[in-house]
Amino acid sequence: MTTPIRLLLVDDQELIRLGFRMVLEAEPDFLVVGEAADGHSAIAQVSALQPDLVLMDIRMPGLDGIAATEAIVRDNPLARVLVLTTFDLDEYAFGAIRAGASGFLLKDAQRHEMIAAVRAVHRGDAALAPRITRMLLEHVTSQLGATPAPNAAEPFADPTALLTDRERDVFLEIARGLTNAEIARALYVSESTVKTHVGRVLAKLGARDRIHAVILAHRLGVVDDDALPSGP
Missing domain, CATH: 3.40.50.2300 (Response regulator)
Structure with a gap:
């Protein structure tokens, strides 16, 4: 059960x-x-x-x-x-x-x-629906400024330097607002594999959760607003 x-x-x-x-x-x-x-x-x-x-x-x-x-x-x-x-x-x-x-x-x-x-x-x-993600980014990104992500690893100026190529791929899809299942389909891997990668990505970036990973991605310029899906 x-x-x-x-x-x-x-x-x-x-x-x-x-x-x-x-x-x-x-x-x-x-x-x-x-x-x-x-x-x-x-x-x-x-x-x-x-x-x-x-x-x-x-x-x-x-x-x-x-x-x-x-x-x-x-x-x-x-x-x-x-x-x-x-x-x-x-x-x-x-x-x-x-x-x-x-x-x-x-x-x-x-x-x-x-x-x-x-x-x-x-x-x-x-x-977070794509519309809400856009509003969130518009609201908080300017307030975050250049403040490092919580617990971000040092001495790397760019925390994404810690990511492997596959983890970077997963990070990009997280930033676009995709779920684990959607990332699995996009990258042709299992959902359990994606879950493992997501955990590693969050740990390496010092991001508390996926929302903060999205904010970090936009703050670092890894993706921009055009990368977000245009759904409701």
């Missing part, structure tokens, strides 16, 4: 948590292990319950989702955070990405979109 994906729901509105729980628990491989109504409670629940993934609201009373995400990612490196945001992806949501969240989920997302986003983030893909 497949081990279920353990989920924590964080939102200050009880009805939203209830709706999400109903959708998620209808899936045989999802298990909602807890709920929280604010950031302080979310941090405590993650520590106590050790969920695989947190669905995190941003605007909450007390401690907001940005500060909570930063604390959760810092203290629980195996936990992934999927941000709940509005349609226009306000600055709070981008702040959560900088704090370590692994993707966006629009609050008005369709059922299949929510399920796909949870599964994507859990398996290590970034839950």
Whole structure:
């Protein structure tokens, strides 16, 4: 039997948590292990319950989702955070990405979109549509400036110098927003091989996750906006 994906729901509105729980628990491989109504409670629940993934609201009373995400990612490196945001992806949501969240989920997302986003983030893909990736890059790249990637290896000025040719190929496809399955098809290798390469790429670049790898790729000029697919 497949081990279920353990989920924590964080939102200050009880009805939203209830709706999400109903959708998620209808899936045989999802298990909602807890709920929280604010950031302080979310941090405590993650520590106590050790969920695989947190669905995190941003605007909450007390401690907001940005500060909570930063604390959760810092203290629980195996936990992934999927941000709940509005349609226009306000600055709070981008702040959560900088704090370590692994993707966006629009609050008005369709059922299949929510399920796909949870599964994507859990398996290590970034839950970012091409349109959202473009907006993210426009918003944060200018703010990142020349600051090195977190934990980037030294003394290399260009962290991509550490990559093998195949890892560089994988890095380019990550930067274009492709999932592991899509990279496997593009490079004619197995998905498990891609997963191994992705792990090595992130480690060598000092990137926390795929989103930060995408930002790094654009900051280094490895790819530009034209390299992104034009899907919705």
